[in-house]
Amino acid sequence: MVELALIGVFFVLLFLGVPVAFCIGLATAVAMSLSIDWLAAVTTIAQRMAGGINSFALLAVPLFILSGQLMSSGGIAQRLVTFARSLVGQLPGGLAFVNVISCTLFGAISGSAVAATSAVGGVMVPAMEEDHYDRDFSAALTATAATTGLLIPPSNILIVYAVASGGVSIAALFLGGYLPGLIVALCLMVVCAVYARGRDLAGVNIASAPPIARSFLQAGPSLFLIVLVIGGIIGGVFTATEAGAIAVIYALVLSLIYREMTLKDLPEILLRAAQTTAVVMVLVGTSIAMSWLLAFQNVPTVVADALLSISDNPLLLLLLINIVLLVVGSFMDMTPAVLIFTPIFLPIATQLGMSPLHFGIMMVLNLCIGLCTPPVGSVLFVSCAVAKTTIERMIRPLMPMYLAMIAALLLVTYVPEVSEALPRAFGFYQ
Numbered sequence: 001m002v003e004l005a006l007i008g009v010f011f012v013l014l015f016l017g018v019p020v021a022f023c024i025g026l027a028t029a030v031a032m033s034l035s036i037d038w039l040a041a042v043t044t045i046a047q048r049m050a051g052g053i054n055s056f057a058l059l060a061v062p063l064f065i066l067s068g069q070l071m072s073s074g075g076i077a078q079r080l081v082t083f084a085r086s087l088v089g090q091l092p093g094g095l096a097f098v099n100v101i102s103c104t105l106f107g108a109i110s111g112s113a114v115a116a117t118s119a120v121g122g123v124m125v126p127a128m129e130e131d132h133y134d135r136d137f138s139a140a141l142t143a144t145a146a147t148t149g150l151l152i153p154p155s156n157i158l159i160v161y162a163v164a165s166g167g168v169s170i171a172a173l174f175l176g177g178y179l180p181g182l183i184v185a186l187c188l189m190v191v192c193a194v195y196a197r198g199r200d201l202a203g204v205n206i207a208s209a210p211p212i213a214r215s216f217l218q219a220g221p222s223l224f225l226i227v228l229v230i231g232g233i234i235g236g237v238f239t240a241t242e243a244g245a246i247a248v249i250y251a252l253v254l255s256l257i258y259r260e261m262t263l264k265d266l267p268e269i270l271l272r273a274a275q276t277t278a279v280v281m282v283l284v285g286t287s288i289a290m291s292w293l294l295a296f297q298n299v300p301t302v303v304a305d306a307l308l309s310i311s312d313n314p315l316l317l318l319l320l321i322n323i324v325l326l327v328v329g330s331f332m333d334m335t336p337a338v339l340i341f342t343p344i345f346l347p348i349a350t351q352l353g354m355s356p357l358h359f360g361i362m363m364v365l366n367l368c369i370g371l372c373t374p375p376v377g378s379v380l381f382v383s384c385a386v387a388k389t390t391i392e393r394m395i396r397p398l399m400p401m402y403l404a405m406i407a408a409l410l411l412v413t414y415v416p417e418v419s420e421a422l423p424r425a426f427g428f429y430q
Contacts, residue, residue, distance in 0.1 A: 002035055002293075002297055003297060003299060005027075005031040006027050006030075006290070006293070006294075007027075009023075009027040010023050010027035013026060014331065020283065020333050021279070021283045024283070024287055024290050025045065025049075025282075028045055028286065028290045028293050029041055044289075045286075048285075049285030049286060049288065049289050050285070051288075052285050055163055056241060057159060057162060057170065058281075059244070060240045060241040061159055061244075061277070062244075062273065063244025063245050063248055064111045064156050064159075064244045065273050065277050066248050066273040067111070067251040068112045068251075069115075069272050069276070070251035071109050071110045072115045072119055073255060073261045073265060073269055075259075076106065076119075076258075077106055077120050077122075077123060078123060079219040080102050080105045080109075080219050080223075081120065081123050082219065083218070084101035085098045085215070086211060086212045086214075087212065088101065092196050092197065093193055093195065093197070095124070095131050095133065096133065096138075096141060096192035096195065097189055099120065099128065099141050099145060100192065101185070103116045103117070103149065104145060104148045104149060104152065105149075105223065106119055106120050107149015107152070108155075108181070109149075109225055109226060110149065111149065111154050113150055113368070113371055114378060116146035117142055117143055117146040117382045117386065118382055118386055120142060120146070121138075121142040121146075121383055121387065122386055124138065124142060125138045125142060125386060125387045135389055136394050136396070136397050138387060139384060140372075140398045140401055141188065142383050142386070142387070143371075143372040143377075143394075144188055144372050144402075145185065146372075147184075147368035147369070147379060148181045148188075148368070150334070150371075151178075151180050151184065151368065152181035152182070153173075153177055153178075153229065154174065154240075155173075155174070155364075156280070157364055158174060158364060159173075159240060160338050161338050161363065162360075164291075164338055164342040165342055165360060168360060169423075171428050172357050172428035172429050173361070173423075174230055174240075175234070175422040176360075176361050176423050176429075177419075178422055179422060180361050180408065180412045180418055180419060183408045183411060183418065184365070184408045187404035187407055187408045188404050191401055194400075195400075225247060225250055228250060229247055232246065234426055234428075286336070287336035287339035288339055290336075294344065295343055300343055300344045303344050303348070304348045304351070307320060307321075308351070314353065318354070318413055319413075321349065322362070322409065322413060325363060326369060326370065326373075328367075328370070329368075329369060330374065330376060330377065331375070332376065333376070333378070334364070338363065341363070342360075345363070358420060361412060361419040362409070362412055362419070365412055368405075369402065369406070380394070
């Protein structure tokens with residue numbers, strides 16, 4: 001009864017349009033009250049929420065959110081687009097490649113797929129439409145490409161997974177996300193190449209393309225943030241949380257130097273960052289409470305036994321886990337999905353011989369696909385708003401992009417070296 005009440009209340013509230021954090025919290029409270037007194041249930045939930053967000057590692061999340069807000073307001077997107085245009089703009093279908101590279105770079109720098117969709121989409125969708133690209137294709141490409149930045153560090157969701165997994169190194173996760181993120185971007189670029197060839201879309205005129213050296217000098221300081229953060233963590237100079245503070249200072253100074261923002265803009269940026277942080281932390285707290293209830297009801301063991309009773313073939317079981325996570329990602333935001341389903345599926349994955357690091361990258365990539373999948377894909381809705389189109393019109397161009405991302409997912413799932421090679425090379429994974 002507890003599990004049925006939990007699932008039933010959650011989905012009823014979700015389909016009624018209640019915010020996800022309240023869906024999770026209320027569903028947990030109702031389910032828990034079936035087995036213990038209401039006051040004790042609410043008290044327990046409050047304790048679990050407070051204890052769940054009382055984590056030093058999670059301090060990095062609001063800091064990276066603030067640095068991302070500063071980067072979004074600091075004129076970074078246009079410089080990255082110009083740099084990407086100088087690299088690949090001359091190729092057939094070059095503007096589509098520029099879109100993918102710009103979204104990947106901006107998403108990695110800002111740590112936000114929504115910010116990448118909004119900032120890069122606002123520049124690239126009109127430019128691609130002017131160059132005879134279909135508006136719906138451009139919007140679909142922006143939505144899918146923006147999610148790659150969540151795999152390439154600094155990434156808040158990888159920090160959340162490190163907390164949920166109970167001890168996976170953040171540095172190892174950051175390194176492990178590079179190759180999968182780049183593979184997803186390359187798979188999307190293959191789709192772009194096929195699309196451009198089928199419609200005979202040329203690249204930009206070589207004479208009008210910006211010089212690579214000049215565009216790199218303009219975008220270089222922004223790109224250096226990735227080097228600064230990851231280099232400092234790998235070199236042992238500072239922790240991931242301290243890296244977040246350094247990223248804030250660097251982003252603030254850089255934005256002021258670019259003169260795209262002033263100190264008068266800072267209060268509004270701080271307010272936006274505080275609002276985003278509040279949403280994320282409420283999601284974290286309620287998700288940890290639900291995760292505790294599921295563990296208390298022995299759900300992870302039941303699910304593990306059920307899956308292992310289906311087959312003892314690791315390839316089939318990993319495929320089933322991927323299918324479940326793809327469905328979950330289309331209905332639930334990434335943060336609660338990671339916090340709720342990591343304790344359920346991680347023990348199964350480790351029994352199948354998968355490392356917690358490998359599983360974390362696979363899980364995040366699954367949920368990245370969910371961000372651009374109806375009905376709850378937040379990035380999809382932002383892309384629709386930026387491109388002034390509808391989800392219905394985007395579905396058709398999205399299909400080959402989904403296939404490309406799923407191909408990358410299968411590669412990441414069944415080839416552990418894709419996720420583990422870089423952490424092993426730098427000594428963060430044995």
